[in-house]
Amino acid sequence: MAPKPLSPAESRAAASSAWKIAFWGVAIYAGGRIAALLLQSLSLPAAVAQAVIAEWGAGRLGVAWSDPTQPVPTTGAIARRAGLGAAVGFGAAAVVVGFLATTRAVLLERSSPSASMLVVGLVTAGLYAMRDELLLHGLVMRSLVSVEAPLLKVLACGLTSAASAYGELGGAFPMAIAAQGLLGLVFGSLWVRDRGAWPAWGAHTAWLFGTGFLMQGGVFEARVASTPWGGADAGPLGGMAAVIALVPLAAGALAGSVRSRRSA
DSSP: OOOOOOOHHHHHHHHHHHHHHHHHHHHHHHHHHHHHHHTTTOHHHHHHHHHHHHHHHHHHTTOOSSOTTSOOOOHHHHHHHHHHHHHHHHHHHHHHHHHHHHTTSEEEEEOOOOHHHHHHHHHHHHHHHHHHIIIIIIHHHHHTTTOOOHHHHHHHHHHHHHHHHHHHHGGGOHHHHHHHHHHHHHHHHHHHHHSSSHHHHHHHHHHHHHHHHHHBSSSEEEEEOSSTTTOGGGOTTSSHHHHHHHHHHHHHHHHHHHHHHHHO
């Protein structure tokens, strides 16, 4: 059954609410960035502070970890949803790193991490994933709650991810910005399918941890090719190779969002 169209008054109220959420979302994001600057010499406390600010602010704006129209999920259900997302995220990391290595965008050298380093890396990945999913994608879903087109929501998540990367990197690394935009499409599609944060958070955590594990001092350390293909100073995820590797993953995410609309 097609959804009932909104009346003009309801449409105006929805638009006003969306603008308010967007405004406060930007303010909360800015607060997190200020906390990061103040704690930039302390990586783990900086991650904790930003995650706490994101959770508090997004919660105040009505972003839910689970679909509020459904019964409260059990711990097991939450673990399954996050675990499925983690499988998607780590699979994506393995595909991208494999492509970079086989096309000589990076040269992987063996590394010997300590157990404590891996634990800290996993915790930090989870905190940054929490920050970004709530602020970059959760607020998009909340502000577009009256929009019935999943594809538009996913595209909006890609746009906010790219905008965040541009804010951090400026215009010097366009491929890195494009890569983050493509990742935003992947994570946004998980929000659309689940109507909550757990799968997207699991995928984002696994992506961050997986790429670090495979390229940044986990089992391998990546030497990046000093070419536009590899990324040079932009890092292993800042070259043309990373963007090309992510394109089919993002295309699959967009196709999945279209199918979810048809099956709704």
